[in-house]
Amino acid sequence: MNPAETASSPAADFDHLDPVVASDIYARLDTIRSGCPVARSGRHGGFWLVTGYDEIRHIGKDGDVFGSYVEGLGAAAVVAGVEKQERAPLFEIDGKAHLEWWRVLQPWFTPAAAKEREEHVRALCRETIADFAARGRADLVTAYTQRIPPLVIGAMLGLNSRDCTALSRRVRALSNARDAESAQDAGDALGAFLRDQVRRRMTEDLGDMLSAIAHARVDGRRTRESEVLKFMFTMIAAGNLTTTDACANILVEVLDDHALRDRCAADPAYVQQVIEESVRHEPPVAATGRTVRAETELAGVALVPGDRVVIPWGAANRDPAYYPDGHQFRPGRDRPVPPHLGWGAGAHRCLGRHVARMELAVMLEELLAALPDLRWQPGAVVRRTYGVIRGVRAVDAEWTPRLSTRVLGP
Numbered sequence: 001m002n003p004a005e006t007a008s009s010p011a012a013d014f015d016h017l018d019p020v021v022a023s024d025i026y027a028r029l030d031t032i033r034s035g036c037p038v039a040r041s042g043r044h045g046g047f048w049l050v051t052g053y054d055e056i057r058h059i060g061k062d063g064d065v066f067g068s069y070v071e072g073l074g075a076a077a078v079v080a081g082v083e084k085q086e087r088a089p090l091f092e093i094d095g096k097a098h099l100e101w102w103r104v105l106q107p108w109f110t111p112a113a114a115k116e117r118e119e120h121v122r123a124l125c126r127e128t129i130a131d132f133a134a135r136g137r138a139d140l141v142t143a144y145t146q147r148i149p150p151l152v153i154g155a156m157l158g159l160n161s162r163d164c165t166a167l168s169r170r171v172r173a174l175s176n177a178r179d180a181e182s183a184q185d186a187g188d189a190l191g192a193f194l195r196d197q198v199r200r201r202m203t204e205d206l207g208d209m210l211s212a213i214a215h216a217r218v219d220g221r222r223t224r225e226s227e228v229l230k231f232m233f234t235m236i237a238a239g240n241l242t243t244t245d246a247c248a249n250i251l252v253e254v255l256d257d258h259a260l261r262d263r264c265a266a267d268p269a270y271v272q273q274v275i276e277e278s279v280r281h282e283p284p285v286a287a288t289g290r291t292v293r294a295e296t297e298l299a300g301v302a303l304v305p306g307d308r309v310v311i312p313w314g315a316a317n318r319d320p321a322y323y324p325d326g327h328q329f330r331p332g333r334d335r336p337v338p339p340h341l342g343w344g345a346g347a348h349r350c351l352g353r354h355v356a357r358m359e360l361a362v363m364l365e366e367l368l369a370a371l372p373d374l375r376w377q378p379g380a381v382v383r384r385t386y387g388v389i390r391g392v393r394a395v396d397a398e399w400t401p402r403l404s405t406r407v408l409g410p
């Protein structure tokens with residue numbers, strides 16, 4: 001037993017991977033925080049649940065004590081060939097080697113590199129909208145928010161457009177699997193696809209992101225095939241599920257409030273404020289983890305090496321110490337100092353945030369330009385998800401097809 005797991009430990013019966021927590025997650029986290037910002041959960045073999053802004057930020061920034069590799073607290077990966085024990089370059093590496101990986105990857109993630117992708121993303125959005133605009137109604141998650149991000153991250157990794165389409169199909173099959181058997185089949189198919197892409201780059205430098213990982217020398221050695229595979233899988237998750245869910249979270253606000261919708265359609269600067277506030281209010285990267293590497297204390301609680309920690313970034317963003325009205329969605333709020341943690345904190349802060357902001361802005365702009373009177377279908381229900389990622393299961397919307405001249409016209 002961890003010495004901290006005594007009768008006097010602050011305890012929280014909390015499982016971030018149990019779908020039941022999704023509906024009232026922030027009320028639950030508020031209650032836990034008001035007891036103690038570092039509480040012990042016995043689920044998944046035991047972990048510390050950290051809910052205070054200061055403590056979460058401290059964990060993000062102290063990579064010497066809080067290592068980024070953690071076992072058993074994420075959603076189980078069912079993708080064939082991706083070894084849980086392997087550490088994904090960049091994502092699960094700390095210290096000097098992390099900085100080396102960051103330097104290898106940074107050229108694909110600058111604001112200028114994001115800007116260069118904008119026209120490609122715009123074209124993808126228009127093509128996708130043209131496929132469903134005439135129907136007058138759709139679940140915008142399956143018809144739209146799930147469709148663009150895999151194509152964008154595939155292109156960033158270096159896949160050609162046919163392979164991007166194949167990747168997108170396989171990723172959606174996995175996301176939409178309804179039972180363990182179909183998830184396993186989809187995972188096997190995705191695993192085989194990823195392995196082919198990786199193997200090609202192990203022998204040939206194609207000048208793309210995947211080749212850069214495969215041919216880098218970090219920590220004085222070449223990358224193993226299994227590491228490149230884990231990197232590819234993790235980068236697809238980082239670039240795809242996040243943006244899919246962020247876009248769906250934003251659409252919920254847009255459909256709830258037609259004045260907000262119309263202002264977004266007219267004012268690109270406001271769209272950026274809406275994106276930033278949504279990432280604060282409903283961060284799609286909901287709860288990631290760390291492993292304690294050295295004895296330390298957090299909010300008076302003793303942590304020992306090997307302890308695992310769950311950091312629900314959204315709990316920091318609603319901590320009343322910094323956000324007295326944190327439960328309100330209020331675009332354009334004064335920029336708080338220190339900033340919200342929806343993009344993370346410290347060395348592992350989101351490298352893809354410039355790409356994500358551009359992608360989300362273009363997705364929203366194109367959708368509202370094509371379907372200006374977008375609204376909820378009567379009786380539509382918002383069912384939120386929670387886990388490593390937070391989004392909504394469906395966005396059942398309708399619109400007047402005849403207004404969709406932008407995509408349906410000659």
Ligand code: HEM
Pocket residue numbers: 060090091092102153156238239240242243246279283284285288289313341342343344345347348349350351352353355356
């Ligand atoms: C709204 C969309 C997104 C949000 C809210 C988001 C949020 C985050 C967060 C919170 C982390 C840190 C996780 C941790 O420290 O445990 C992170 C890391 C990362 N994200 Fe994002 N992300 C988004 C989209 C993207 C996209 C589109 C890409 C790629 C194109 C991307 C690439 C990355 C990478 C590479 C890291 C790891 C950085 C490192 O370990 O040094 N993200 N993201």
